[in-house]
Amino acid sequence: MIRKKLPIGIQTFREIREEGYYYVDKSGHAVRLANEGKYYFLSRPRRFGKSLFLDTLKNLFEGQQELFKGLAAETCWDWSRKSPVIFISFAEGVVHSREALNAKITEQLDVNQEVLGLHTTQPLLSARFSELIRLTRAKYGLRVVVLVDEYDKPMLDNITNPDIASEMRDGLRDLYSVIKGQDANVQFAMLTGVSKFSKVNLFSGLNNLTDITLDERYSDICGYTDADVDTVFAPELPGLDRELIREWYNGYNWLGTSVYNPFGLLQLFDTRKFKPHWFETGTPDFLIQLLQKRQQFTPDLSRMVASETLLSTFDVNTIPVEALMFQAGYLTIDSVGQMPGRLTLTLKYPNLEVQASLNNCLLHSLTGSLSVPESHQDRLYDLLKNQDFAGLKNLFHAFYASIANDWYRKNELSGYEGYYVSIFYSYFAALGLHIQLEDPTNFGCIDMTVLFHGQVFLFEFKVVKGRSRGGALKQIKERNYAQKYQHRGEPIHLIGVEFSKTTRNIVRFEVETMQVL
CATH class of the missing domain: 3.40.1350 (Trna Endonuclease; Chain: A, domain 1)
Incomplete structure (x- = not known):
């Protein structure tokens, strides 16, 4: 949904709005994507609002006009245009085998089949997905919208076991290749996740995706800007050090406007305490082990230099430290150097939350002690x-x-x-x-x-x-x-x-x- 529900205990913004909701409007980005392209990919760290944005797209294509009242999309979208949507999400649960992955895909196809009022008969999962798209087009007379949330989570959940991660990759590749095969029946598709895996190994069947991860126009497609904090969240600021809010939680950048992690900011407004709210939701054990194995000089983490290509892809068997830390949200873009056909990006910690918390974890690793x-x-x-x-x-x-x-x-x-x-x-x-x-x-x-x-x-x-x-x-x-x-x-x-x-x-x-x- 485009309306971000507040944590319990946070005061509402305006009485004229629904109780318990703030309105951070990303619908303009959704309209632009829908009008200007067909296949998209977006990488953002965990808990950054990717699912929320896909929900915005879903409601937009389904013509839920009442949800966009007063927002950018209200006056620039054809609300008579109501399209069927297939929504697949791997956000919930953990799978550790190909059988479990197949069961998860089956569950997702079952849910969509029920929502769309259809019945598929193909036994193979890829064939069943293809059949679902065809039947949807035939029933509704409109080309289908396909949205995939956390497309890479089954691989990332097994990243410390490359053999199982490879099995996940193969299963997902079979699924995603259907989207391109059904091109005539698909009007729009978007995949979101944390990491950008190699096209050769995962997207070979869907190699026409437009990657907007490092597109400056969409740097703030997820997350909250300084302007959002000063306007939308203005009622939450009294009693908090505004500059410290910026230093502690702002700073994530994808070549455009810098943003705050929404989860950390909302938790700050709820608890009124400056804590590593986002960092504590997922301990980067694999990252710490990788840095130790490669004898990483930790002061260099705040000044790494990498190419745009290096940051935008990795495979389960080859994981550059820079790509992993950038895509997972532990580093972000500080500055850009440009030469013909190539961008060189200098990285940094996005904010004090990440700098302090990550280095605390690194100390435990460097000294072999938690205490x-x-x-x-x-x-x-x-x-x-x-x-x-x-x-x-x-x-x-x-x-x-x-x-x-x-x-x-x-x-x-x-x-x-x-x-x-x-x-x-x-x-x-x-x-x-x-x-x-x-x-x-x-x-x-x-x-x-x-x-x-x-x-x-x-x-x-x-x-x-x-x-x-x-x-x-x-x-x-x-x-x-x-x-x-x-x-x-x-x-x-x-x-x-x-x-x-x-x-x-x-x-x-x-x-x-x-x-x-």
Whole structure:
């Protein structure tokens, strides 16, 4: 539906509207798609409103004019045009075998058959789907609209088992190929999901889809914009820090207008608490395991660079980290570089919710502990706030010392150069602090800049095999990194941190503070 029902306890927007509903109007996008094309694909992260948008399309094609009163579609749609709709959804439940997938498809075809008042006789699922489309066209005298919600969920539910995921892919490919085969009887089709799987492996039978995932015109097709927050949700804003709402939940971008995740925002309005509402609905265990297996330098996650093609596809046996994190909603587009025939996209965390929550999970993975990182984070926040650098040194020294030797023995992760720096960075990122990595200056790049509580913290890291020589702090001073931030009129702390792969701990932690002039 186009009307988003409020969580229990949220005050209604306007008395003239139906009680318990806000109106965030996406119907203009629906009309444009229906008028300008035929086959579409859209990828968005989970809980982003994809099902809601397909419901909007369904009601539009079925001519439910009363639902669009006062919305964009009301005056620009032919309401005498009522089309039959076949709606297939894999959003509910989990299937872990080809037999279970076939049962799920059978269930979906049964539901549509009952709604449309038809009876099919073909035994094979693909043949039955084809028959359903033909019979629908014959009964209603109109070409059919086909909408598929969460088209890829059976594959994603089995992504850690490529053999089963491949079986799911083959079964779904047989189903989706019917849409193209019934081209003469289909007037419009749209598939939505989280990931864009390779056309060769899944969409070989439906290779004429128009992918609007990275179309700037539809960047805000799902989710809420800043304008929506300031107008539609204006009654919810008193008592909440408006800038913090933006920093914590806004920032998802697909080459156009940035948007908020609707689930997280509505939960904020309901609970009045800034929490990782969206992140907590699905722990990214597979992603964390993949990052660990590939020895990912975690500071690089907030500045990855990828091509448009890389971000728009992957297969069950080949999963680029950038594509997985982008499509799943853990990274989004920061900036675009363009050359003839090619876009290069720089990625970032969309907001503080994702940055803090993901890095908290990464800390657990990097240290092999669920409890140790948590016990240090509040302490770290207070030490930074009070500029207690002796305490900060002791905290991190104790933390590295707390990582069990047995964890090192069982994991290769600690053997790569960036391991110790990754832990240090993720600690700060997990606090939701404003961090700049590889911060450029006229004299080089600062490893990590942290702006917090009216203070500037400049970090330089070194990993040494033998004795420490104080090279980290020396580099900050010699390259005059602080000059970039002197205009702020805030204390600037120069911090050199050196790690030893031999002792598996910090061997030098030096600080010099430049006072405000």
